[in-house]
Amino acid sequence: MMQKKEIAVGVLGACGNIGRTHAHNIATYVDGARLAAVYDLDAEKTTAFAEPYGAKVMDSAEALIASPEVDAVLIASWDGTHADLAVKCIEAGKPVFCEKPLATTLEDAKKVVEAERAAGKRLVQVGFMRRFDPDYIKMKKILDSGELGAPLMAHCISRTRSHPAHHTTAQHITNIAIHEIDICRWLLGEDLSEVSVRFPRSTQFAGPELKDPQLVLMQSESGVLIDVEVSGNSYYGYEILCELVCEKGTIRLPVSAEPLVRSYLQCAQAIPEDWTNRFVTAYRAELQHWVDHLRGLAAEPGPGTQDGYAACVAAEALIHAQQTGQWEPVTA
Template sequence: MTVHIGVIGTGMIGQDHIRRITDVVTGAEVVAMADLDADRARQVAAGVGARALANGHDVIDDPLVDAVVVTSWGPTHAEYVLGAIAAGKPVFCEKPLATKAEDCLRIVEAEQAFGRRLVQVGFMRRYDAGYRAMKQVIESGEIGAPLVMHCVHRNATVPETYHSDMAVQDTAVHELDIIRWLLGEDIVSAQVIKPRRTSRRFEHLQDPQLMLFETASGVRVDLEVFVNCRYGYDIQCETVGETGVVRLPDPADVWVRTASHLRTNVLQDWKPRFAAAFDLEFVEWVASVRDGTAAGPSAWDGYATAVLSDTTTEALHSGRVVSVRLKDRPAFYGG
C-alpha cells in the first residue's frame, strides 16, 4: 500500500520533508501541496509530480490524500490539524503543534472525540540514535534512579530578529520534550537564570540563559541555551543516576593528530546533526499510517510542551520559580 500524502507549507522544512518522503521513505508519495506562496507551491509540486492546490484545506479535503503533513507558519498549525482530524486523516505537524496552549488543548479534545489517535508532532530528537540509547539505559535501571540531568543547546549565531523569548520557544523546545521523554515524567516547575551576557549578541538579547527544571519525582534538570557561542552547533545531554552516568555521544568524526595538536570538527548547524533522526521519524510515521497505529509524539506531548514553554517564558520575565499548570493526562494518551 502506498500512502498518498498532502503537504501544507512548502518553505525550507516543507521542501526538506517532501524530499525525504520522495527519496528516503518507501511506500509513500507526495500527491498534493499548498502554500501561501502559490508560485513556490507550483514549482515544488512540479519537481515531484504532485498537484499544487489553492490552500491547505483543499489539501486536507482532497480524496486522493490519505495523510497530511503540516509545515506551514506556526499560527496556522491548529487550524490545519483540526481540519485533518475532522476529515479523519492522520496528520504529522511540525513543532509547535500550536502557538497557544489552549489551541493545543482543543486539538487534544478533538482527537479524543474522534476516538483514535491521528496526530503526531515533529519532535525528531526522539528518533536520534543517541537519545534512544540513553532512554534504553535509563529505563533498564543500569544507572539507578535518575537524580540530575545536564543539557546544553548551543548555536554558533542567530539573526537580529531572534529575541530572548525565542531561546525558550524556538530553541529549548526540543529539550522540553526530550527531558519528559527520557525521564518518563512531567516537569512541575521552571526557573530561568540570567548569567553575564556575551558581547557577541544584539543588545535586545539575553544570551546565554540557564533554565532550571524540577520533575514530578524530584529530578533536577539544568539546560544551558547559548545561541551565540561562535564555534558551532553543540547538543549535549547527561543523566546522573544513583549508580552511574549516561551521556549523549558527540556526532561521529575523526580525530586528527598533527603538529602537536589533537583536533576534531564541530558541526555548524542542525541539519547534519539530526538528518538521520528526521529520516527515521518519517519512515516510522508512514509505517504507522499504513498500519493504522500511532506511537510517536502525541497531541498531548504537543500540549504539555506548549504549557511548559509558556511557563518557562514567564519564569524568564519574572525571575521566579514558576509552577507548571498542566491538565491531568487523559487515559486516551496513556494517563
C-alpha cells in the same frame, strides 16, 4: 489505521528549511509514502521545488487539506500556524504530522487536543524527532534497565550557530528548549513539576530585544534536576549535548562522530553547522514510523497531542518564569 499500500502525503510550508527536509524525506526515503501535494506562501519557489518530485502545487493550505488526492498532511509551516492547521486537518478527518511545537500558546494547544478528542480517534503525531535518534534511544534503554540506579540530574546543552533577527526571548522556549522539555519527559518517563530561567550576559550576536543565552532549569515530579543551556547564537556551530547523572554512574550523549584530524600544529574535529547534519537519521525515522503506523505496520504511535500539550504547559510556565525570575509551577 489506513490499510493502503501507499500513503499520499501533502506538505504545508514545503519551502522552509524543515519543510524541504520533510518533503524530500517523504519523496525519497520513506517506504509506503509518496509526496502528493505541497503548499507554501511563495508560489514560484514552491512550483520549482515540487517539479522534480512530481508533486501537485496547491493554491492554499485549505485546498491541500481538503484534496481527495491527499491521504495525510504534514505541517511544517511557521510555528504560529501549527495549531490552526492541525485542527483543520483533524476536522477533515486527515491524519497529520505536526512539526514541533504543537502550538505556541497553551490556549491553542488545548484546541488541538479538544479537536482530536471530538474526532474520537488519534490523528496527530508531533515532530519530537529526538525520540527517534539512535543515541537518545540507547540512553533511554540504559536508564530504563536500572543498572545505574535512579536518575538524579540531567545536564543539557542546545547551541545553534545563529537565529534570525526577529527571534524572540520567548521563542528560545517554544522553538528551541521545547526539544529538551520533551526529551527529558521521555527519558525520565515523568512530567515536570516546576521550572525557572536565568539570564547571563547576552552575546553580542543576539538582537537588541533578545536575551541570549538562557539557562533553563526544570525539576521532574520525582525530583530530578535538569539544567539546559539554550544558546541561539553560539557563532561556532550546532551542538546538542545531554548527560544523565544517576546513583551509580552517568550516561552521556556522544559527541558527533566526526573524524579527529591532526595536521600542522593543530588537532581538530568538525562541528555540525545545523540540525540537518546532526539529526539526519532521526528525521527520517520519525516519518517512517508515522507512515508505518498509518499503514498498520507499527502498533505504537509516535508522540501525540498529549505530549505536545504537556510540552506547551511547561513552555508556558518557563515563559512566565522568564518574566518573574522565580520558580514557577508546571500546571495545566
